Structure formats: C-alpha cells, structure tokens
Amino acid sequence: MTSTYRGSLSADLASLRAERLDRLQALLHGRSLRAVMVHAQGGALGAATRSNACLRLFIDWDGFEAPSTLLVEAGRRTLILSNPFQLRAAQAVAGVDAVVFAPPAMLGETVRELLGISKEDTSRVGQVGWPELQWQTMESMHRALPRLQWEDIASELDHWRSAKAGPEVEALTRAAFLCDEIFSRFPAFLRADREAWRTQRDVEHFALVSGAEYCKTWLTISPAAQGPQYLPHENRRQPVSGDQVLLGIMLKLDGYWGHAIRMGAYIEASPLHRRLHGIVRRMFDAAVSVFDTGADLIGAEQAMGNILARGLEGVPAEAIFRFRNGHGLGLSYEEPRSTAAFPQYADPFDAGRSEPLKAGAGAMFELHPNFFAEGLGGAALGDMIHVTEAGSRRLLRTSLDLQVWR
Known part of the structure; x- marks a missing residue:
C-alpha cells in the first residue's frame, strides 16, 4: 500500500x-x-x-x-x-x-x-x-x-499493542489532527436546506480526500437527541434553530484510528441542552483526572457513573440510553484488553469487568462519556487520550465546550 x-x-x-x-x-x-x-x-x-x-x-x-x-x-x-x-x-x-x-x-x-x-x-x-x-x-x-x-x-x-511506540503516537496524533480539521469545517457543511445524511456525506468525503482510507460518522440533529444516528433513512431531518447537534467521527489514517465526538446546537442552545452538556463535561473531566500511569480504569468508569447518577437524579434507568464510555484505540477501533474496563451498555451481554485494570504508560484511549435521556435530550463528548509517565493528554485541539454551529 x-x-x-x-x-x-x-x-x-x-x-x-x-x-x-x-x-x-x-x-x-x-x-x-x-x-x-x-x-x-x-x-x-x-x-x-x-x-x-x-x-x-x-x-x-x-x-x-x-x-x-x-x-x-x-x-x-x-x-x-x-x-x-x-x-x-x-x-x-x-x-x-x-x-x-x-x-x-x-x-x-x-x-x-x-x-x-x-x-x-x-x-x-x-x-x-x-x-x-x-x-x-x-x-x-x-x-x-x-x-x-x-x-x-x-x-x-x-x-x-498495549503501549504505543513513538511512531504510532505520531500516527494517531495525525489522525486526531484530521478530526480537528473536520470539526473546523463542519459549520460550512451544516445548512438549513440540507438533510443530515447529506451533511454526513460531505464530512466523510472531506475526510477521504484528505487522506483517510476509511471514515464513518454518526450525526444526530434533533430537538432532543435520543441516540447516535448513522443511517440515511434516520437522518432526513434538516436543522432547525434550537436543535441539538452531535457529531461523531471514526476514521483511519494509514491503519491508525482517529475518533472524536463533539456536541452543540444549531444557531442557539437551550438552557436544558447546556445543562446536559455540563453533566457530560464533568463526566469527561472526572475520568481524565484518573488517567495516569497505573491508574485503575474501573475507577474512571465508576467516576463517570456517579456524576451521571447525580446529574440525572429522578430519571428512571429505563429512560436512559448509553453506549460504551471509552475504549482502547490504535490499529483497532477497540483495542483488546483495555477496552474491557468500559462495559458496552447498549449490549446486554457485555457487562465489562469488575477487577482492576490499570492504564499502562504509552496506552491510547478514546474517552467518550455519553447519555441520552428520553424526553430531555442527549450528551456525548469524545477525545483521544494518551497516557504517559507524566500523566495524560488530549490529542485533539478542538474545544470540548458546547458548540453553537451556525
């Protein structure tokens, strides 16, 4: 190749x-x-x-x-x-x-x-x-x-594959840079006269002509997001002012995965959507704070769960949809071993693991806490996290703040 x-x-x-x-x-x-x-x-x-x-x-x-x-x-x-x-x-x-x-x-x-x-x-x-x-x-x-x-x-x-060698970190950083480029251009693709699936095609085409060998996105545009939407037939909506807009990017650059999620609103964001963003941002920050070499990844998962429980207190569990809060990232979208620390909530057969699983120096993760509450809306933030001896660092430059896309 x-x-x-x-x-x-x-x-x-x-x-x-x-x-x-x-x-x-x-x-x-x-x-x-x-x-x-x-x-x-x-x-x-x-x-x-x-x-x-x-x-x-x-x-x-x-x-x-x-x-x-x-x-x-x-x-x-x-x-x-x-x-x-x-x-x-x-x-x-x-x-x-x-x-x-x-x-x-x-x-x-x-x-x-x-x-x-x-x-x-x-x-x-x-x-x-x-x-x-x-x-x-x-x-x-x-x-x-x-x-x-x-x-x-x-x-x-x-x-x-657990610890990434220097060249692999650089390759993954370049994949993250392409995700940044997509987020920066996304407002130009998001238009009131275009259905969401067409916007997805614009995003994916940009990634491919920029060198990605593979790109898949999910794009949810809704007054109250209820989950990630991948398919054309579920993405016929055109954006309306006040809609929630969540974009997830999954791409490969010469075999190495770039993966990120940002959330925002079209033209204006409601106080409720800002509140949902605040919850998921606190989940993200709490998890990152324990992503040091030797840290127990189960602890990161529990920290996110505790914040979600407090933030959505009173919302019944059956009214909340979630997917995996994180996973290892590298040549595989879900790297083995490290991914097991984060149960796939969308899969009733995947309960994760309860015993400690430590983050090793050099490991690369995608961290994307998320939730979708029936009738309220959804929230998700995703970034690539590199664990080093000195702590952890985000690979993307795009802000984790709530985006207001126009």
Whole structure:
C-alpha cells in the first residue's frame, strides 16, 4: 500500500512493522510452532473487524473488501489474497517473500501446499483472527488440515499493542489532527436546506480526500437527541434553530484510528441542552483526572457513573440510553484488553469487568462519556487520550465546550 505519510514517519512505521515481524518469527521458534497464520478481514468493515489490526501489526496491507492471510514460517513469509485483482498491488508490500491467490473456500488447501505437509500432519500452528473466519474458509481449513493443532496466540500479540511506540503516537496524533480539521469545517457543511445524511456525506468525503482510507460518522440533529444516528433513512431531518447537534467521527489514517465526538446546537442552545452538556463535561473531566500511569480504569468508569447518577437524579434507568464510555484505540477501533474496563451498555451481554485494570504508560484511549435521556435530550463528548509517565493528554485541539454551529 502507498502510505499518505511521507519522510521519517513512514520509514519509522515500516521499521516498527519489520521489528514485529522478526519478533513473530522469534515467537514461532520459541514455541516450536510449524508456522503462524494471521487471518484478517479487510478494513472496509471499519469498526466491525478486530482482525484487520492483527495483520497491520506486521505488514502495510489492507484488503479492504476482501480478507487476507499472512502465513509466517521459518525463513518465509507469504501473503495469501482472496481477491486476484489485488495481486499486483500487493507485490510491493515490505516484509513479504511471496504473494499468492486463494479463494476463501480453498485457503486450507493453499496453506497445506505452502507448508508442504499432508492431511495427516499433526504439527502445531499458531493462529490469529480465526473468530472472524468466513464459514467456507473455516470449512476449508478443517477439510484440508483436519489434524493440525491450532494454537491461539492472539492474547500474546494483544500485549504487544498495549503501549504505543513513538511512531504510532505520531500516527494517531495525525489522525486526531484530521478530526480537528473536520470539526473546523463542519459549520460550512451544516445548512438549513440540507438533510443530515447529506451533511454526513460531505464530512466523510472531506475526510477521504484528505487522506483517510476509511471514515464513518454518526450525526444526530434533533430537538432532543435520543441516540447516535448513522443511517440515511434516520437522518432526513434538516436543522432547525434550537436543535441539538452531535457529531461523531471514526476514521483511519494509514491503519491508525482517529475518533472524536463533539456536541452543540444549531444557531442557539437551550438552557436544558447546556445543562446536559455540563453533566457530560464533568463526566469527561472526572475520568481524565484518573488517567495516569497505573491508574485503575474501573475507577474512571465508576467516576463517570456517579456524576451521571447525580446529574440525572429522578430519571428512571429505563429512560436512559448509553453506549460504551471509552475504549482502547490504535490499529483497532477497540483495542483488546483495555477496552474491557468500559462495559458496552447498549449490549446486554457485555457487562465489562469488575477487577482492576490499570492504564499502562504509552496506552491510547478514546474517552467518550455519553447519555441520552428520553424526553430531555442527549450528551456525548469524545477525545483521544494518551497516557504517559507524566500523566495524560488530549490529542485533539478542538474545544470540548458546547458548540453553537451556525
């Protein structure tokens, strides 16, 4: 892939990927594994894929709408593509010795041939990304390699991603800068004669022509916001003076996520909406105050919950909609391990975790406290937070104050 970065950052990221490939090769040797298979869905799925980040730890490749597989053996690294039209583009990927094509239903047979083993082979092979395998691909693996012993090494690789290296912090900072650029231009896109979905398209188009490889937004324009709105058919409203306006940005710049949320009003803000903003701002500030190296992230979640309970006292729980207050951020929209500290309130099967989970130096988070109260309105603020030995810092420059967009 051709990076939008130039000069030293591009070289530094390439060097970091090369180091990780060597480290993966060492892991293979140390565990006495026959090979390691890293399978990844393409980045076109955006926040819906976790495996995309696993592949981009090691090589600068994204199959976008098509899955790809990196097969690492002792002394050889092969990139297997499921889209034959991407073969020419993949030839220039650094760190790869060969690029081959295999349709999803034939991946197992292709891996067996590349490894030079029989169907009866019982070798141990490390794997990453299998939870996102397509059914036909999984069937192929079982059919072609029924006795191979697969070892999930994802949790070990997750540890490699906890602390961001210097080049990664710079890449994430540039993604944050693009979010700032979008917020600064947003008033020009927001017009009384345009439905909200058209404004979303303007925002996303600006991000893409500015270098983002992916951009997804949610935009809620309503007298009383009741949740994030993503889809065209739920965003037919044109802004009216006094409407709440909340904009969430999720974009990728060369694999690294930029993510932010700002809230405001169109032309004028009501006292109620200012009050809701005050609650969510206090939630944000309370969480940031404990985001130091070694801090218990569960404590940040509890601090936000306590402020919300006081701010919305008397509002029944069933009348409040919430989503996750924060998550790790990096090559994945929700980085593993650190995200678990923040339960996904929109998902009844995700209760988060109750035991302590400490913020490590170098970790990157998206912090976005939020709530939507039936009949009252909603509030959300999101910013990228970098945890350092000296404390934490916001990556975006755009103010967290209530925006009055005209």
